[in-house]
Amino acid sequence: MVTRQEQLLDAAIELIGSQGIRSLTHRGVDAEAGIPAGSTSNYYRTRDALLEAIVARFAERERLSWEAIAGVVQPSSPKELAAALEHFVRDATGPSRALTLTRQLLFAEAAQRPSLQPVLASNAKAIRAWGAQWLKAVGSAHPERDCQIVLNYLDGLIIHQLAFPETPFSPARPLLGLLKALIAS
Known part of the structure; x- marks a missing residue:
């Protein structure tokens, strides 16, 4: 069961992702959560305290999401891994768009507020670690290095698709090409 604080923080994550970081106010979170005015400030007296709690909740949700993916995705070839990554990218830029935008905005906020960095890091x-395991399973001789390259590529691909949507959007072929090139190197 979701606690009142989790309800508030999930509403704040949705608010940031749908309206931007400037929309983050105690009243805005109250309205997004559909709870009485003043409720959020009872838990988080300052905007900084609220932001730190949001980062912690976001990190928890992201970790749980990746744990679920890691429990299902067991690629045995670059093609299978590219398909799984394409599914992730499509979800991040489609159904989970608000959560993805929140991620990007929280990362930008962490660049200005170092206190937010440890949880995100x-x-x-x-x-x-999960990505390196997948890359090793599909033949990478340098899974940690290759994982960083793949994750950086995914971040760029996702940001580009969010900002400048392409239709049709088909990242499978470039993802497969990148994986094959990394494995061959």
Whole structure:
């Protein structure tokens, strides 16, 4: 069962992803969550406290999402891994668009607020570990290096698709090409 604080933080994540970081106010979160005015400030007295709690909740949700993916995705070829990554990219730029935008905005906020970086960096480390395992399974001789390259490519691909949507959007072929090139090197 979701706690009141999780409900507030999930509403804040949705608010940021749908309206931008400037929309993050205590009243805005109250309205997004559909709860009485003043509720958010009862838990988080300042915007900084609210932002830190949002980052922690976001990181928890992202970790759980990647754990679910890691439990299902067991690629045995570059083609299978490219298909899984394409599915991820399509979800990130489609149904999970608001969550993806929140991720990008929180990363930008962390560039200005170093106190937010440790939680986000810890998640990134876990994601790189899963990615390195997948790359090793499909034949990479340098899975950690290759994983960083793939993740950087995915970030760029996702940001570009969010900002300048292409239709039709078909990232499978470029993803497969990148994976094959990395494995061959």
